[in-house]
Amino acid sequence: QESWGSFEELDRLFFHNARNNATALYVRSHWMEDNFFGYQCLNGCNPALVRQIYNIPSNMAVNADLLHPFLPQESSLEEELKSGRVFLLDYEVLEGVSANIINGKQQYLAAPLCLLHVDQEGTLKPIAIQLQQTPGPQNPVFLPSDSKADWLLAKMWVRSSDFQYHQLISHFLRTHLLGEVFCVATLRQLPEVHPLHQLLMTHIRTTMQINIQARASLLAPNGVFDQSIGCGLTGAFAILARGASRLRYSSLCVPDDLRDRGVATLPTCYYAQDAQRVWTILFVSGWVDLYYHSDTDVQLDNEVQHWISDIFAEGFQGLTEMELPQSFESKAELSKFITMVIFSCSAQHSAVNFTQLxxxxxxxxxxxxxxxxxxxxxGSVREEKELLVYLPDINATCSVLTILALLSQPTASYVPLCQYQEPFFYTGAHRGLVEKVQKELKSLTAMIEERNRIIALPYPYLSPNHIENSVAI
Structure with missing residues (x-):
């Protein structure tokens, strides 16, 4: 229950466990750098939060003069905003959430706003950090020109906030819990002989089991969230509720999400590049075409209409703000929704789960x-060693890392994306569709492996051979 005594102690724990982990070793070497901070916003555990902005948030106490030193000399803040080169991380979902007590010690949460700028080479860097949502004299804006210790501490606060957001919203809510909603509705509304039941169950069948295990351990009294994570159980449920109320259907659909957040064309956003390609390959219009010859056929399928109605009314409690379909009027709408379900429960889970350790x-x-x-x-910290008092205790650190090590391993019954055991996938027209998808996924795997050989930090998490067919861990 003691605090870490030195960074050398942390190093001993780290190097004992990181011998064969090239990415972890890279993180250890570069974690203080602004370039790497920005890289993680695009390709780390939580690549789905950073977004392009055209106006500075009204609750962030920055102006053109303050930010000018961190922008191109010949440009201005107004020009950089207009050109789409300013991005934002906003953790408002954490504002006012009660923090945990660990080892009898009060813990703390922040709700930061972090501005970032992307240069002509596509390198994203933080340029201003405000640790709370309400500006004021006791809520300073930290800048890259501040002391090294001050700036690093501000970035650590953002990263800690990102840990809470990632674990609960990007990971648990948007993959595990969504998968559970889709699984329950499928079992209730689509009979086994329905073609969409056959297609969907291969991608959602393991969700219930792993979620029940999560509720019994990670999110239970005396579990990891209760004993080792800053938000604790009470805070976790508050964050999940807020995250659910802020969900939007467009944010779950890769092309819409990447476009809305302005990251689709960033040259160093490998998550965006790979997610778009996987989504395109998975798009199930061919499967839908086998059974529905017109939009009217979709409208008249009572079982699939009851399925989406159940998802909307029961799974999402009729949240109209989410803009989720309440019925399907066309083949295109149905194809998009089914693709979103499969992507969320396979590729998206891979991107936010297998990155963790x-x-x-x-x-x-x-x-x-x-x-x-x-x-x-x-000026509250003057040396890097003073940052140690902010970090979790030894036992809390080891508890979290043990769980992340388990979650980052493929399951014993690992099934790669779109590898199917069921016989009906390999008969008639189904066989042609499956073989086409598998061929395209194999080609994408080769393309990603070729790219990863020439970049400093490989991004393998959306390579199809690294994507599990369903949420199984």
Whole structure:
């Protein structure tokens, strides 16, 4: 239950476990760098939050003069905003959430706003961090020109906030819990002989089991969230509720999400590149065409209409703000929705789950909890070793890393994306569709492997041979 005594102690734990983990070793070497901070926003555990902005948030106390030193000399803040080169991380979902007590010690949460800028080469860097949502004299804006210790502490607060957001919203809510909604509705509304039951169940069948295990261990009293993570159980449920109320259907559909967030064309956003390609290959219009010859056929399929109605009314409690379909009027609408279900329960889960140990094994890069309150002025830390008091205790660190090590391993019954055992996938027209998808996925795997050979930090998480067919861990 003691605090870490030195970064050398952390190093001993890290290197004992990171010998064969090239990504973790890279993280350890580069975690303090602004370039790598920005890289993680695009390709780390939580690549689905950063978004392009055209106006500075009204609750962020920055102006053109303050930010000018961190922008191109010949440009201005107004020009950079207009050109789409300014991005934002906003953790408002954490505002006011009660923090945990770990080992009898109060923990702390922040709700940061972080501005980032992308240069002409596509490198994304943070340029301003405000640790709370309401501006004021006790909520300073930290800048890259501040002392090295101040700036690093501000970035650690953002990374700790990102840990809470990633685990609960990007990971548990948007893959595990969504998968459970789709699974329950499929079992209730689509009979086994329905072609969409046959297609969907291969991608959702393991969701219930792993979610029940999560409720019995990770999200139970005396579980990992209760004993080792900054938000604790009470905070976790508050964050999940807020995250659910902010869900939008467009954010679950890859082409819409990448376009809305302005990351689709960033040259260093490998998540975006690979997610778009996987989505395109998975798109199930061919499967839908086998059974529905017109939009009217979709409209008259009472079972599939009851299925989407059940998802909307029961799974999402009729949240109209989510803009989820309440019925299907066309083949295109149905194809898009089914593709979203399959992608969320396979590729998206891979992107947010199998990254965890790689980016978190060096714990200061992503602290699961912070043991001191957010600084209310600059100069509260003068040396990097003073940052240790903010980090989780030894036992909490080891507890979290043990779980992340388990979650980052493929299951014993691992089934790669679109590898099917059921006989009906290999008869008649189904066989041609499956073989076409498998061929395209194999080609994409080769393309990603070729790219990864020439970039500094490979991004394998959306390579089809690394994607599990369903949420199984």
């Amino acid at each position: 790689d980016f978190n094994l060096w714990m200061p890069n992503c602290p699961a909890s912070m043991s001191q309150p957010p600084p209310q002025s600059k």
